[in-house]
Amino acid sequence: MIEVExxxxxxxxxxxxxxxxxxxxxxTVxxxxxxxxxxxxxxxxxICGLATPTSGTATVSGVEYRRLGNPGRQIGVLLDASAQHAGRTGRETLALAAVTMGLDTARVPERLRQVGLEGAAARRRVRAYSLGMRQRLGLAYAMIGDPAVLILDEPANGLDPEGIHWMRGLLRGFADRGGTVLLSSHLLREVEVVADRLVMxxxxxxxxxxxxxxxxGAAGTLVRAADPVALDALLDRMGVTGSRCADGGVLVPAGPQSIGQAAAESGVVLLELRAAGSGGLEEMFLRLTAKSELEEVSR
Ligand SMILES: Nc1ncnc2c1ncn2[C@@H]1O[C@H](COP(=O)(O)OP(=O)(O)OP(=O)(O)O)[C@@H](O)[C@H]1O
Ligand SMILES: [Mg+2]
Structure with missing residues (x-):
């Protein structure tokens, strides 16, 4: 459990x-x-005690990170893929982490295998790792102490599509076994598949x-009409304000049923009518962030 207040x-x-x-x-993820x-x-x-809040609190399992004894056994953290010592090998990195946490190093080979860094990769120095390999090592490092909570900052950064797919499976499994995952990204599509909750x-x-x-579900309906002007007039009569999407469709904060019905009654020909889903959420998000940047400028 992570509580940020x-x-x-x-x-x-x-x-x-x-x-x-x-x-x-x-x-949950x-x-x-x-x-x-x-x-x-x-x-x-x-949350991880690396920056002091100006105000407010963050706790993990009810305790501030700084007050946790042996934090690596409770929270796995990956904030910076390049944080590992460049001169150590992958295997040495994990072995040292295990020893520091008072764990047997016998678990290291299995953990390296789990993240796809077995064999020659495990014996290479981190300085020679690609970004994706560093992320994999960082994930293994975060998970070596079998924590109940994972805090991962842009872990998909640098991973190839197969790697992203693999990581989603890893995090889903972790959460399904009762773990708590906080996972950041600047791309909705990257976390959409695996996340249960979203904080934007x-x-x-x-x-x-x-x-x-x-x-x-709340992301509205995407509508496209043969005659965009007629659609605008229709939405106007319905008293809803749509917003134009990048692809020419209109995102409307109403259900497909009511729009379809009104269009049929007015003889407006629709080319597309569907729940906006993630596309709508992304539009909404882009709009919200654009607005917050404007406010930022005017502050
Ligand atoms: N140590 C610092 N000193 C001054 N400003 C900082 C410091 N760390 C972060 N900031 C500022 O705080 C804001 C938030 O930065 P932060 O790194 O948390 O963003 P982010 O959401 O992680 O972005 P990104 O997707 O680029 O990683 C930025 O404006 C940044 O310049
Ligand atoms: Mg960041």
Missing amino acids: HLTKRYGRHLAVDDVSFTCEPG TGFLGPNGAGKSTTMRM IGGGRVLMQGDKAQLL
């Missing part, structure tokens, strides 16, 4: 994280989404959060 971080005059609150429950500079890493660093931030603030299925 009114977490705020100020760097000089800049509010990097502004009153952020959310909870990550056992058995929470996707932590936001564009570059949104405050994802800063929030995660505060922009400009340091939470813009939207909730159950993934609910958010997808």
